[in-house]
Amino acid sequence: MNKGLRLEGVGRRYGLRGSWILRGVDLDVTPGTLVRVEGANGTGKSTLLRLLAGIDAPTEGRITGRPRTAYVPERFPAALPFTASDYLTHLGAVHGLARPAAARAAGQWLERLGAAAHAGTPMEELSKGGSQKVAVAQALLAAPELLVLDEAWTGLDAAARAELERAVAERTAAGGAVVFVDHDPRRLAGSPDATYTVAGGALDRRPRPAAATPGGPHVVVEVQGPPDAEPPADVVRLVTAADETAPGTVRLTVPASRSDVVLRALLTAHPPWHVVSVAQGSVESGDKEPGGVERGDPASGGVEPGDLAPGGVGPADVAPRSVPDVPRDEVPPDDVPRNDVPPLGTGSRR
Numbered sequence: 003m004n005k006g007l008r009l010e011g012v013g014r015r016y017g018l019r020g021s022w023i024l025r026g027v028d029l030d031v032t033p034g035t036l037v038r039v040e041g042a043n044g045t046g047k048s049t050l051l052r053l054l055a056g057i058d059a060p061t062e063g064r065i066t067g068r069p070r071t072a073y074v075p076e077r078f079p080a081a082l083p084f085t086a087s088d089y090l091t092h093l094g095a096v097h098g099l100a101r102p103a104a105a106r107a108a109g110q111w112l113e114r115l116g117a118a119a120h121a122g123t124p125m126e127e128l129s130k131g132g133s134q135k136v137a138v139a140q141a142l143l144a145a146p147e148l149l150v151l152d153e154a155w156t157g158l159d160a161a162a163r164a165e166l167e168r169a170v171a172e173r174t175a176a177g178g179a180v181v182f183v184d185h186d187p188r189r190l191a192g193s194p195d196a197t198y199t200v201a202g203g204a205l206d207r208r209p210r211p212a213a214a215t216p217g218g219p220h221v222v223v224e225v226q227g228p229p230d231a232e233p234p235a236d237v238v239r240l241v242t243a244a245d246e247t248a249p250g251t252v253r254l255t256v257p258a259s260r261s262d263v264v265l266r267a268l269l270t271a272h273p274p275w276h277v278v279s280v281a282q283g284s285v286e287s288g289d290k291e292p293g294g295v296e297r298g299d300p301a302s303g304g305v306e307p308g309d310l311a312p313g314g315v316g317p318a319d320v321a322p323r324s325v326p327d328v329p330r331d332e333v334p335p336d337d338v339p340r341n342d343v344p345p346l347g348t349g350s351r352r
């Protein structure tokens with residue numbers, strides 16, 4: 003089963019004589035990658051995302067691969083005749099979860115996004131922000147292999163925006179692919195594995211500046227591992243820099259939005275890595291020496307889950323956060339057709 007997605011010579015136009023919105027688009031979305039799509043208004047970003055999500059079909063060309071896909075559309079149909087919780091539980095079941103697991107995941111995602119108090123609220127009574135949280139939750143419920151986010155951060159409060167960034171990092175760390183459009187150029191800055199610009203119907207890959215270190219808040223994590231071991235691959239692909247500072251000791255520079263995912267991966271690795279210290283800092287472009295305040299104390303034996311103050315950046319963020327845990331046997335089988343049943347009312351079917 004191919005969990006990646008491939009577009010070959012894809013074109014899309016609306017109506018028989020409509021002008022081509024996209025033409026000759028080739029794109030590989032591989033597992034574990036984060037892809038940003040950008041472009042001026044009306045160039046075809048949402049059109050491309052609908053094709054990736056499987057709720058629209060190309061006029062010409064081929065799309066192959068069948069990752070289990072979830073999609074947050076640019077416009078979410080809020081006026082549905084369900085409470086938030088019932089809607090999400092229903093969607094979870096549609097995505098293949100057993101009903102109790104779907105209800106559990108619905109509650110956990112509403113909690114993570116700060117909307118637990120609205121679980122019993124009818125969808126049509128939700129605020130724009132509340133409704134957007136439900137839109138995001140429905141896409142994250144069943145740990146999709148491909149997550150397609152069309153301006154999904156719009157309308158969320160700051161805490162929910164940060165939570166969605168964390169969820170994106172978790173998805174890619176778990177081997178899922180995420181494709182997103184967002185009007186804010188700082189969104190997940192420095193994190194995408196590839197950035198494409200839609201212009202003139204084509205897709206241009208923007209080169210990633212080779213030596214540039216992404217700006218924004220970073221965390222510096224000092225870790226010690228088994229003799230001669232490299233940090234886990236899941237960790238290495240999420241960090242901005244990994245430098246061996248002494249035999250067996252590695253200093254990781256991590257975008258703050260990925261820090262708890264990285265810490266979790268380190269602490270749950272087999273054998274686990276010892277987190278010696280965690281420091282906050284920010285990295286300006288080209289500045290490879292982020293400063294910061296030491297959060298862990300090497301002399302006291304380092305940092306363990308739960309050591310740090312709640313709200314801080316570090317292992318304290320790791321342990322207590324409730325990550326919807328979908329047991330393997332509750333995840334739909336690989337041969338469920340990609341997005342065969344789209345989120346209710348989120349778009350037309352091919």
Ligand SMILES: Nc1ncnc2c1ncn2[C@@H]1O[C@H](COP(=O)(O)OP(=O)(O)OP(=O)(O)O)[C@@H](O)[C@H]1O
Binds near residue numbers: 041044045047
């Ligand atoms: N269902 C449709 N029927 C007809 N035309 C459409 C349809 N959907 C999109 N279009 C047209 O296709 C073009 C690209 O639209 P699309 O929404 O994909 O662009 P976009 O880059 O996402 O725009 P924005 O940044 O404003 O969201 C626009 O001219 C739009 O009017």
